[in-house]
Structure formats: C-alpha cells, structure tokens
Amino acid sequence: MYQSKRMILTIIIACQLIIVLDASIMITAIPQIGRSLHMTATSLTWVQNGYILPFGGFLLLGARAGDLLGRRRMLGIGIGLFSLASMLAGLAPTAEFLLVSRAFQGFAAALATPAALALLSASFVEAKERSRAIAIYSAVSAGGGSIGLLLGGFFTDFISWRVGMFINVPIGIALLYLVQRYIQKTGTRTGRFxxxxxxxxxxxxxxxxxxxxxxxxxxxxxxxxxxxxxxxxxxxxxxxxxxxxxxxxIIPLRLFANRQRSGAYLGRFLIVCGNFSLFFFIPQYLQNVLGFSSLEAGLAFLPFTGAQFGMMYLMPGLVHRFGNRKVLMAGLLLAIMGTLWISRIVGVQAQFFPQMFILLAIMGIGAGMVFQPLTALGLSDVDPQDTGAASGLINVAHQSGSSLGLAILISVFDAAIHTDQPSKIHFAHAISSSILGSVLFITSALIVTLICFLPASQPMREQALTDSCQGNEAS
CATH class of the missing domain: 4.10.860 (DNA Excision Repair, Uvrb; Chain A)
Structure with a gap:
C-alpha cells in the first residue's frame, strides 16, 4: 500500500511539475523567441498569457469533467492533449501558430490539474500523510516556475527554446503509461456541464x-x-x-460561505499576482541590464528554488507546531521584506552577489511557507461532492493571479519607462517600479488573510471559529 501511494504521489507531482514548468520555461527564452518569430515586446507577453488564461479559465470545467467522467480518465486525456500541444508549440513556424498552440496547452493543463489534485486529496486521507503530500505538491507548484526558468535558459543558450516544448512529449507518454497502471479507475456520475x-x-x-x-x-x-x-x-x-x-x-457559490476558505482563495490570488510577475521581470532585468545570458538568468533563481524546496521538508513540522495561520503570516512577512528590499537595490550598477542572492533566498523561504497552508485551508471542510470544484478553484486563483498580475504590472512597467528607446537606467527604474507593485500585491494578501482569519467578535462565533481553525491546522 505504501509503495502504491508513493507511486500515485510521484505521478501527480510529475504531472503538476510539467504543467507548472510550462508557465515559466519560455520566460528566459523570450528575447530569442521574439527574434526568431518577429514578435514585438508587447506581443511576447501573450506567450505567457496565451497559456495561463485558458489554463485558469477552463480549470473549473476540467474539475467538473473529472467529477462526472472520472478523474483518472480526465488526467489521462489532459496529459495526452498536453503532450500533443507541446509538440505543436515546439514546431511552431509563426507567432500565431505558437500562441494558438500555447492556448491549446493551457486548455489541456486545465483538464489534468484539478484531476491530479482531487486524486491526491482522495488518496491521502490520514492527517500526517496528507500534510506531507500537500507540502510536496505545494512546493512543486510554487517552485516549478523557477525550475522552468533554469531549464528554459539552458535549452535557449545551448540548443533551442523549442526543446522546452519537445521535452514534454516523452514525459507525457511515460505518465500516460503510469496513470493506467498505478491509478485505479475512479467512478463517474450523471450531471450537466x-x-x-x-x-x-x-x-x-x-x-x-x-x-x-x-x-x-x-x-x-x-x-x-x-x-x-x-x-x-x-x-x-x-x-x-x-x-x-x-x-x-462549475463554481458552487457555497464554497465561499466559509470565511477562511474564501480568504485562502483570495490570498492565493493576490500572492501569485505579485510572486509570478517577479519571474518575468527579474530575468529581463538580469539579461537587459546586467548582461546575463539566458542560462545565467535561470541559474540566478537557484537560491529562490533551493530555499523553497528546502522548506518542503520543514513545513509539516512547522504546521504541526505552530498551525497553518501563524506559518502563513510569517511566510508573507518574509516575502514582503525580501521583495521590498530587492525593489530598492535594482539599478544599473547593482551586483547579483551577495545582496540579490540573499534576498532571492529569503523570498524563496517566504514562498515556501505560504502555499501549503493556503492549499490546506482552501480544501478544508469541503463536502465530498465539491472536492473537484474546490481543487479547481485553488488552481483558478493561482493561474488567474499569474495572468492578471503580469498584465497589471506590465502596464506599470510601461508607465515608468517614459521613452520609446529606453536606456539601461530607464529599464532598471521601470523594473524597480514593477517589483514594488509586486510588494503591494503581497501586502494586500497579508491584509486579506489577517481579516479572514481573525476570530469573530461574538463569543459563540469566536469559539466556533477557534474550533474550526484548530481542526484546519491539524489537517
């Protein structure tokens, strides 16, 4: 049984990893994609948003499809379509073909992701093993973006940005085999889309x-x-x-009746609005101002990635000792501190080591502390029939935060640059303004979680909420 659960977790994590990687693997390749496909700076943002928008938009439909048609089936269909779309994106002869392929990828990811998270929730029911499984899942979901930067930079510098798409094909084929072999067929039920x-x-x-x-x-x-x-x-x-x-x-509005759960969804949305944008702006700063190569820009995120994945091993103990709320607040404060500081040191004469290196590590620790509690709280006290919708809603908050946050902060960047032919000084100033916008998003997430997780004023409601929080922290 233990070996079977470990294989199920491996399949779910591998599926989530390739899907999250594809949200960032193109970022360090953006300059080369623009040159090879003759795309403007603004149109290049759609290389990201063309994937993220259908991913976030169809997640809830994908979750509903998993409930009705079976989660194992939808996981397999999603992985198969994702592999096909990845191959098409890698072969893209024009910008239009690439953007359509990326949208197809996002749609396929929307079918696979909620099925994977719902299978994780159903497979790990004991509190301790579920906490560990969610910690690993959350670390991969949050840290996969920085791994994508590294892989994208390596492929771009030494082979081609297209390899970042092609690599999904053999991985997808292997996952299809493992899904059929190790994950039991899940039930179906009647209903409407x-x-x-x-x-x-x-x-x-x-x-x-x-x-x-x-x-x-x-x-x-x-x-x-x-x-x-x-x-x-x-x-x-x-x-x-x-x-x-x-x-x-596709979104039962009753999911928002629980104040803590609503706070978890909104808090996640705001955090990702700020956090994901850093993966777009900091590599552009490193390449366009400090002269890093694509690979060097990806390697620069290793302190963030290493710290975030390191927290994966500490989180179950931290949550058990301090509870989800305290760990979440501490992580947000670290993320705010690191992001604010890095926004102040960005400049033409800035050096990556040691300041940016240390600050990226602090930001990684903060990010590693927030996503597991938010995932656990987002799934707390959900009725079995709503598990798929709640899982989908967690991912919707994540992906919609990615796309909307990037779009808003790109407008901040453009407003701050003030010229059609920016120098390095102009570019660095605009990057600093955009990162400061990320600080505001993360600070808003802290305010939301403080409001949503504060005890109610009436004595009876206060006691009920305290009991609920203790139950959530134990899970």
Missing part, C-alpha cells in the same frame, strides 16, 4: 488582461483599452449571475 459559465469566465478574464496589455502598448486614453476592461468586468459579473442560477455550476 456548465459550459456557458466556463466560456463567459474565460472571455471575461481575457478581456480584462487584454485591456491592461493595451494600456501598456497604446495608453489608458485609447477606446480599445477601456472598452476591453469594461467588457471584461461586465462578463465576469455575468459569470457570477450564471453560477448563482445554474443547476450544477
């Missing part, structure tokens, strides 16, 4: 992100900027109405 809810949410979020990208490229005064933002907000409001009236919604 909330197709319109999924479509409206994807189009709405895409419109909002497009509006911020247009603001960066054309300015806030252009009609297309405000029309896109207004349309996105209206569509997202319509999505909430659709979910409230749907017989079987």
């Amino acid at each position: 909330d197709f319109w809810g999924a479509i409206v949410s994807v189009i709405g979020m895409t419109a909002v992100v497009y509006g911020f990208v247009q603001a960066a490229e054309r300015g806030w005064g252009k009609p297309e900027t405000w029309i896109s933002l207004a349309a996105g907000i209206i569509l997202l409001a319509a999505f909430v109405l659709i979910e409230a009236r749907a017989t079987e919604p």
